[in-house]
Amino acid sequence: MDTQKTVKGDNVYKKFIFLLSIMFGLITAITVGLMLFTRGENQYFYKIAFSATIIVLTIAAIVLLAIIYIVIRLWYNYPIPKFSRKLLEISITLVYPIMIFLGKLLKYNKNIIRAAFTELNNKLVLSNEYNIEPKNILILTPHCIQKSFCPHKITTDIRNCKRCGKCNVDNLIGLEDKYGVNFRVMTGGTLARKTIKDLKPKAIVAIACERDLISGLQDVKGLPIIAVTNNRPEGPCVNTSVDLNKVEKAIKHFLP
Numbered sequence: 001m002d003t004q005k006t007v008k009g010d011n012v013y014k015k016f017i018f019l020l021s022i023m024f025g026l027i028t029a030i031t032v033g034l035m036l037f038t039r040g041e042n043q044y045f046y047k048i049a050f051s052a053t054i055i056v057l058t059i060a061a062i063v064l065l066a067i068i069y070i071v072i073r074l075w076y077n078y079p080i081p082k083f084s085r086k087l088l089e090i091s092i093t094l095v096y097p098i099m100i101f102l103g104k105l106l107k108y109n110k111n112i113i114r115a116a117f118t119e120l121n122n123k124l125v126l127s128n129e130y131n132i133e134p135k136n137i138l139i140l141t142p143h144c145i146q147k148s149f150c151p152h153k154i155t156t157d158i159r160n161c162k163r164c165g166k167c168n169v170d171n172l173i174g175l176e177d178k179y180g181v182n183f184r185v186m187t188g189g190t191l192a193r194k195t196i197k198d199l200k201p202k203a204i205v206a207i208a209c210e211r212d213l214i215s216g217l218q219d220v221k222g223l224p225i226i227a228v229t230n231n232r233p234e235g236p237c238v239n240t241s242v243d244l245n246k247v248e249k250a251i252k253h254f255l256p
């Protein structure tokens, strides 16, 4: 069985800030250590090492303090500054792998860190207002949402679904019809990227596991994405389902 450990609420923010603080401590220790290593050697090298340390620590401190500032504002549901989306994108690209590494050392479940990033992303998107036409909203889900026994090829055309109601594909087609949004079922990241390139959506509701959601957030830059973690009662990648209320709420958030 998939353990599917996730964290909710304050826990996410506390763990996130804790890991960021450790990361800053490590950066400080490494850069100061390197600087001290060159002390007593050639004064010229020491001066370069000292200047480099000050620059690295200043940049790291500004970025990390800015991230912590945003996280705390999200935590208390305060309005978010405009630069925060960009900063979150940067942190997903740069900070996320380091946090996964630290999380491994501290024996955190990777999904806890992934959930923290996706929840922060969602909070950011939900704190903005949108006015997007339904045809420019895309719901994406992996094909494991389709029942494994179902013979119909819905990845090429979701309308091949016979709407038997045995999986959430039926419900998601229902949401597509109700709101006039686009819904696609993906076989993998490559097809997802191609679909986004072809349809050029202005907003995405992404349904997937924590790992795929993070990959999606890393891949797709400059588009608001609301990430909805799927349910995996039979383990990963088989007969998954989704909380339809969350999907519908996400669609409504993007609509005029």
Ligand code: SF4
Residues within 6 Å of the ligand: 146, 147, 150, 151, 152, 154, 161, 162, 163, 164, 165, 166, 167, 168, 169, 170
């Ligand atoms: S709703 Fe029924 S027909 Fe449609 S994909 Fe699911 S199992 Fe297949």
